[in-house]
């Protein structure tokens with residue numbers, strides 16, 4: 001009997017599995033909610049990025065934290081990072097909300113941290 005290699009393309013690799021969109025891609029644990037940073041509130045302290053190092057990075061232009069992946073750290077570690085945030089701007093949200101939240105942020109025209117507003121001047125202290 002000769003095996004037909006093209007048969008492999010006809011077989012369903014996971015016949016009993018329905019894709020829900022919530023599957024961990026790299027072996028992370030299943031999680032109901034996604035983590036999201038409200039960058040309009042973030043003060044750039046870096047606490048979260050130091051705790052959940054595989055989830056949060058400091059965005060280099062704006063100087064604010066961003067959740068770059070959802071399966072990088074355990075729920076416990078991410079919750080610890082959330083608890084360290086001094087301005088409470090990291091939230092658990094529904095995965096379906098992420099696109100809308102990102103769009104709202106993009107529409108806000110957030111300025112990079114430490115940037116002076118137009119017309120502002122640096123304060124100079126006179127030395128005697």
Ligand code: SF4
Pocket residue numbers: 037041042043044045046047048049064065084085086087088089090
């Ligand atoms: S802990 Fe909060 S304020 Fe600090 S960098 Fe992270 S998100 Fe921003």
